[in-house]
Amino acid sequence: MxxxxxxxxxxxxxxxxxxxxxxxxxxxxxxxxxxxxxxxxxxxxxxxxxxxxxxxxxxxxxxxxxxxxxxxxxxxxxxxxxxxxxxxxxxxxxxxxxxxxxxxxxxxxxxxxxxxxxxxxxxxxxxxxxxxxxxxxxxxxxxxxxxxxxxxxxxxxxxxxxxxxxxxxxxxxxxxxxxxxxxxxxxxxxxxxxxxxxxxxxxxxxxxxxxxxxxxxxxxxxxxxxxxxxxxxxxxxxxxxxxxxxxxxxxxxxxxxxxxxxxxxxxxxxxxxxxxxxxxxxxxxxxxxxxxxxxxxxxxxxxxxxxxxxxxxxxxxxxxxxxxGLAQIIQVSLPAILLLCPIAIALVMASFVSSINSAFKPSHVSVLVVTLVFGALDALSILDLMPSVAHSQLQDMLPLYNAHASWLIPCLVVLSVNSLRSFINQQKTCTA
Missing domain, CATH: 1.20.1740.10 (Amino acid/polyamine transporter I)
Incomplete structure (x- = not known):
């Protein structure tokens, strides 16, 4: 070029x-x-x-x-x-x-x-x-x-x-x-x-x-x-x-x-x-x-x-x-965007890991599901829809909840475990 x-x-x-x-x-x-x-x-x-x-x-x-x-x-x-x-x-x-x-x-x-x-x-x-x-x-x-x-x-x-x-x-x-x-x-x-x-x-x-x-x-x-x-x-x-x-x-x-x-x-x-x-x-x-x-x-x-x-x-x-109706559309679409953003980032990370070595199979589905669950908690927090009692408990229990990124650590854990397991299985298959 x-x-x-x-x-x-x-x-x-x-x-x-x-x-x-x-x-x-x-x-x-x-x-x-x-x-x-x-x-x-x-x-x-x-x-x-x-x-x-x-x-x-x-x-x-x-x-x-x-x-x-x-x-x-x-x-x-x-x-x-x-x-x-x-x-x-x-x-x-x-x-x-x-x-x-x-x-x-x-x-x-x-x-x-x-x-x-x-x-x-x-x-x-x-x-x-x-x-x-x-x-x-x-x-x-x-x-x-x-x-x-x-x-x-x-x-x-x-x-x-x-x-x-x-x-x-x-x-x-x-x-x-x-x-x-x-x-x-x-x-x-x-x-x-x-x-x-x-x-x-x-x-x-x-x-x-x-x-x-x-x-x-x-x-x-x-x-x-x-x-x-x-x-x-x-x-x-x-x-x-x-x-x-x-x-x-x-x-x-x-x-x-x-x-x-x-x-x-x-x-x-x-x-x-x-x-x-x-x-x-x-x-x-x-x-x-x-x-x-x-x-x-x-x-x-x-x-x-x-x-x-x-x-x-x-x-x-x-x-x-x-x-x-832009204001109404924003109200409807903002929750979707708040959910899609962490899911998109999670899929990018999973694709990056699998591009490093074909033996790494991070399981995009499990990464997506885990990110969706914890991303929903972040979305509810950002939209001020989380009940106050649950909000206080999640602040104490979930790392990065206050940063609206409580999905990140669970996503990385699932990504790492699945990739490592697939790599080990691949090695066992090659040596068998």
Whole structure:
């Protein structure tokens, strides 16, 4: 693969992940962490960047994203993929991107409600770009992402040269356990599940450049994950610094979007709002295009559904949900996402173990079941649906329950025991 093509796929990968949430969340954390920004960001980067990068590397090692669920019963594997693409696609991820693009990119400049008009235009552009999957790397990797990076650099350099304030003392959560809290917040970005979905687009882009041999796909995926990690890490650090130095202008702000808006206005004045609007709309557009492409690629590969037809259905549903009932859809789909994220990560870990040595058979089914059970407890806790008595008992009994990751240790135990047992049985068979 040519270096410029490799770089283009890496830039495309960065843009696919870079949604409005990735820009809005770090300023809020930076404001709370204050003088403890660096240790908090260290923990945050491990889970918010390291986990998706690890997922991309594993997907490259197994060469075909569908291999992630190959060891599951066909009905169970298909159920997982359909739920995943429905959740991160038209049921949650894509409508949220459209509405955030409108709220932060258009609404500040207009009087009245133009959400329907904006949604129709935004979804039409998404569909136009998604209709030609072979050009996705050119559209996003070679043109849209460099423009997006230049805008982010302008904001970051301005914040470094003339910060609007100094970091304040950290809030209670970040005083004594900044790294741990950063780890938790990074995990809650849910980019781990996005990496599984985007894997379809990235592997397809690598194959489209003539790289199809498993070892070559694995090698290129490693480089792509590295490019993504460097760019996304730099973006998070810059946005976190913006939040940490925003105390003088963001007093009373309730979320990262407000902090970012106030900060940009404080540096660039009225032109800052235009710059921020362009960044947000561009980031949301690359995300919706990528999710449309990923969904259509899955249904084409698994069910022989026409790529164009699936794209139209996904984007049409997104347009409808973005205008009618997004809040209700989020309430319904959020529990599914909170369950699917640990399951996706568990399947990635199981696939990684089995890719190391064919003698390791970690039993994807048992790993999935154990993760589902304990992940359900974490989901109930996050949604504040866990009874108070049970919540107190689980805090004392389950490791990592307070970190919303009580599924991790049971999953690792089952993964290790099954892999070791299969390896021993394999050795006995070979020596018999």
């Amino acid at each position: 040519k270096t410029q093509d490799l770089l283009a796929i890496g830039l495309m990968t960065f843009a696919l992940f870079l949604g409005a949430g990735n820009l809005i969340f770090p300023p809020s954390m930076g404001l709370e962490a204050g003088t403890n920004l660096l240790p908090a960001m260290m923990g945050f980067l491990i889970t918010a960047v390291g986990l998706p990068a690890f997922t991309l590397i594993v997907l490259g090692r197994i060469a075909n994203t569908n291999n992630l669920t190959k060891s599951l019963p066909p009905w169970l594997g298909q159920t997982f993929w359909v739920l995943l693409f429905t959740s991160i696609g038209p049921a949650f991820g894509m409508p949220r991107a459209v509405t955030v693009a409108y709220e932060m990119g258009i609404k500040p400049f207009v009087d009245g409600d133009y959400l329907l008009v904006f949604t129709l235009i935004f979804c039409a552009v998404t569909l136009l770009l998604a209709f030609t999957p072979g050009k996705l790397v050119d559209y996003i990797g070679k043109f849209m992402t460099p423009a997006l990076i230049l805008m982010l650099i302008a904001l970051s350099v301005a914040a470094l040269i003339s910060p609007l304030g100094a970091p304040q003392l950290p809030s209670a959560d970040y005083q004594n356990s900044a790294v741990t809290h950063g780890l938790i917040q990074g995990y809650m970005t849910m980019d781990g599940i996005a990496a599984v979905g985007f894997g379809w687009v990235i592997i397809q882009a690598i194959n489209a450049k003539g790289v199809t041999a498993p070892k070559d796909v694995a090698r290129v995926s490693l480089y792509v994950a590295g490019i993504y990690a460097v760019l996304m890490g730099a973006c998070y650090l810059a946005m976190g610094y913006v939040g940490a130095t925003s105390s003088t202008v963001a007093n009373g702000a309730t979320n990262g979007g407000e902090i970012l808006t106030l900060y940009v206005h404080g540096i660039f004045g009225e032109y800052g709002q235009v710059l921020l609007a362009a960044i947000i709309i561009m980031a949301c557009l690359t995300t919706t295009v990528g999710l449309t492409n990923a969904s259509a690629e899955y249904y084409r590969s698994s069910f022989k559904a026409p790529f164009a037809l699936t794209s139209v259905i996904v984007v049409t549903l997104t347009c409808i949900v973005a205008n009618f």
